[in-house]
Amino acid sequence: MLTTVKxxxxxxxxxxxxxxxxxxxxxxxxxxxxxxxxxxxxxxxxVVAGKFKMSDDFDDPLDDLKEYM
Known part of the structure; x- marks a missing residue:
């Protein structure tokens, strides 16, 4: 058993x-x-500028969520 007391x-x-x-x-x-x-x-x-790229459609709605929107 491991117990902590102050x-x-x-x-x-x-x-x-x-x-x-x-x-x-x-x-x-x-x-x-x-x-x-x-x-x-x-x-x-x-610091991380230019080290990764996001796709142009990043902010577009996802096809999987169309029925919820």
Whole structure:
């Protein structure tokens, strides 16, 4: 069974902020979450320009959907 509970690590100890759903001795895995936001890379406009082509009839109604239109 894999269950997640939140907690705080401070001064070498972990204090759980939720009650775990188990009452017996059990092995655990601790994951530390870095809350420092990573800066987003700035996107450049036009990076894929000219790398793909759309057909001239792209916006035309589809034959398969004629009965619905």
């Amino acid at each position: 907690g705080i690590f401070e001064n070498g100890q972990i204090t759980l902020t939720e009650k775990p759903p188990v009452n017996t001795r059990m092995e655990v895995i601790v994951t530390f979450i870095d809350e420092t936001p990573k800066p987003l890379k700035k996107r450049r406009a036009g």
